[in-house]
Amino acid sequence: xxxxxxLLQLPAQADSLQQFRALVREQALALGFAPACADDLVLAVNxxxxxxxxxxxxxxxxxxxxxxxxxxxxxxxxxxxxxTPVSMGDWRPRALEDVRPGGLGxxxxxxxxxxxxxxxxxxxxxxxxxxxxxxxxxxxGA
Amino acid sequence: MSVVVRMQDGYAVVSLAGEIDLxxxxxxxxxxxxxxxxxRPTLVDLGDVAYIDSSGVASLVEGFQLARQRQLDFGLVRxxxxxxxxxxxxxxxxxxxxxxxxxxxxxxxx
Numbered sequence: 526x527x528x529x530x531x532l533l534q535l536p537a538q539a540d541s542l543q544q545f546r547a548l549v550r551e552q553a554l555a556l557g558f559a560p561a562c563a564d565d566l567v568l569a570v571n572x573x574x575x576x577x578x579x580x581x582x583x584x585x586x587x588x589x590x591x592x593x594x595x596x597x598x599x600x601x602x603x604x605x606x607x608x609t610p611v612s613m614g615d616w617r618p619r620a621l622e623d624v625r626p627g628g629l630g631x632x633x634x635x636x637x638x639x640x641x642x643x644x645x646x647x648x649x650x651x652x653x654x655x656x657x658x659x660x661x662x663x664x665x666g667a
Numbered sequence: 668m669s670v671v672v673r674m675q676d677g678y679a680v681v682s683l684a685g686e687i688d689l690x691x692x693x694x695x696x697x698x699x700x701x702x703x704x705x706x707r708p709t710l711v712d713l714g715d716v717a718y719i720d721s722s723g724v725a726s727l728v729e730g731f732q733l734a735r736q737r738q739l740d741f742g743l744v745r746x747x748x749x750x751x752x753x754x755x756x757x758x759x760x761x762x763x764x765x766x767x768x769x770x771x772x773x774x775x776x777x
Contacts, residue, residue, distance in 0.1 A: 539690035546718070561752070568753065571720050575689050629721035629757050636756055 529556075530594030537578045537587040537606065545574050545591050549602060552593040556600050557660060559667045566600070566658055569637040572630035573604050573654055581608030581652070599659035603644070607651035612643060670695055672702065676773050678740070679707035684715035687723035696726035703733045703741070710769055714745030719753050731763060740776070744769050 533548050535541035549570045553563035570591070577589055590605040618631040634641060640657040647653075660666045668691035671682045679702035683695055702709045711727065713719075727743065734741030742764035746754070754760040766772040 539688070542688050542690060542720075543686065564749065564752065565756075567718075568720060568756075571688065575720065575722065578689065629724060633721060633753075633756055 530592055532590065532592040534588055534590040537574075537582045537589045537608075539578065541589065542571055542574055545589070546571055548591065549593055553600060553658075554667075556595055557667050558600065558658070558665055562658070562662075562665045565637045566602070569634045569656060570602055570604070572633050573602075573656065575630055577604065577606045577608060577652075581606050581611065583608075596657060598661060599639070599657060599665075602656045604654045604656075605646075605651065610646065610650075610652055613641070668695065670698055672698055674707075675769060676776070677708065678769075678773065679705070679709045680712055680744075680769060681709060682712040682715070686718040687716060687726075688718065688720045689722045692720075692722040692726050695723065696729060699726060699730040700733060703730060703737060703739055706737065706739065708740035709734065710742050710744045710766070710772060712744045712769065713747055713750045716747050716750050719750050721757075724753060724757055724759065727763065728759070742766050742772055744772065 531548055531552055533544060535544060546567045549567050550563050553566045554560065558566065574589055587607055591602065593600065593602045616631045618628060618635060638656045639659050639662055642655050644653040644655050658665060668683065668685040668687055673680050681699055681702060687695055699709065699711060709730065711730065731741055744766045745768060746765050751760060754763070
């Protein structure tokens with residue numbers, strides 16, 4: 526990671542989301558994403574952090590570390606937590622024709638991001654979620 | 668987020684403004700559901716909403732469902748571009764009744 530990366534570590538709670546969103550918006554615009562795409566990236570990251578708060582830590586105290594920065598042709602956002610390890614198989618988006626509250630977050634993330642993957646956690650505790658968006662994607666560039 | 672509830676022509680109008688997220692949506696949800704539990708047809712004004720996440724959308728879906736259950740009118744008014752974008756992502760833009768203004772809805776009632 527070089528100086529174009531920004532990192533923010535905050536308690537895993539609902540009132541931290543606004544600051545995470547602000548960081549992602551700032552980075553996305555700085556890296557040349559169109560404002561509408563920056564809005565989408567902000568939503569995707571918000572939903573991923575929400576997942577950590579609600580399903581990772583399940584309301585227990587914890588920390589979320591968000592970092593965001595440039596990769597070749599785009600932007601990567603990493604979300605690190607110390608909650609119970611999960612895998613992509615645990616992600617269950619709901620059928621959209623089924624109109625009910627909940628389950629939308631995973632759909633938003635999949636719809637918006639180009640790549641979503643869990644990286645090996647450095648000390649085998651917690652999770653590191655990596656999400657990438659490329660400027661060449663439809664509507665992404667400014 | 669700010670939320671104001673007022674009565675207009677028998678309707679409860681819930682005006683939301685600012686950012687509706689996991690932190691703020693419980694209050695919006697509670698007020699929307701309270702209006703419906705009081706058997707008020709309800710319009711949610713989203714004209715000044717800058718941001719909404721899945722928890723906010725879930726609150727609107729809950730309102731929609733409770734209204735249907737109680738056979739009460741329910742709709743979204745002045746949906747801001749930010750909100751419309753998220754409703755489209757959720758494929759819900761065709762599910763909620765959407766109105767350009769409160770007047771647009773009320774003039775066709777009765």
